[in-house]
């Protein structure tokens with residue numbers, strides 16, 4: 001559990017997880033969140049909650065998500081700004097699926113700066129398109145807790161049912177193959193440039209996301225620990 005690091009002004013641990021749909025961001029974010037005691041902020045999960053609740057935000061989000069498009073930056077930035085102000089984020093947060101555009105990345109830097117904080121790392125789960133398509137095609141998600149299963153590699157204990165919530169798993173509309181291919185193209189065009197953005201900022205850590213979830217988690221743990229040590233010595 002991280003609360004403060006000696007020798008630094010900064011007491012928060014803020015991390016970004018980057019990677020195409022199917023890279024395993026959600027899976028790794030949940031593990032990191034448990035290991036380091038910081039909340040996972042998944043903009044995808046937040047939007048899906050709004051869709052399920054039938055709010056105005058949900059209606060707007062659904063129109064974009066079902067087509068595989070990004071939700072407009074101003075809407076997403078406001079959502080994350082509000083979430084970051086909640087007290088459970090005081091020690092940091094794990095951003096899963098945000099930022100996804102250059103303007104979101106700049107907005108995040110500004111938000112953290114206003115709070116006297118800065119990112120300690122942006123971890124990119126580097127995953128090839130074939131692996132991403134295969135994982136999304138077999139992904140089944142819990143509509144309650146957002147946990148993802150892979151029908152073959154990481155199936156639930158009882159077929160089609162979330163181990164934790166005991167509700168029926170769903171195949172998301174945006175995980176259908178034609179939508180996935182479009183989402184990968186959107187990722188390449190709008191999100192991939194953030195890899196360079198974070199490389200230039202000295203924050204980028206790349207992990208091979210094609211491996212098993214346990215192996216990726218091991219590598220992610222190594223780079224987060226390195227980033228924490230690097231942050232202490234700054």
Ligand code: ADP
Nearest residue numbers: 021022043044064065069070071076097098100
């Ligand atoms: P995955 O985990 O497969 O990458 P997410 O669950 O993170 O997908 O996101 C699902 C969808 O929600 C995205 O395809 C997009 O439409 C919308 N979304 C999530 N986060 C953002 C964001 N930061 N900016 C714009 N749209 C977003």
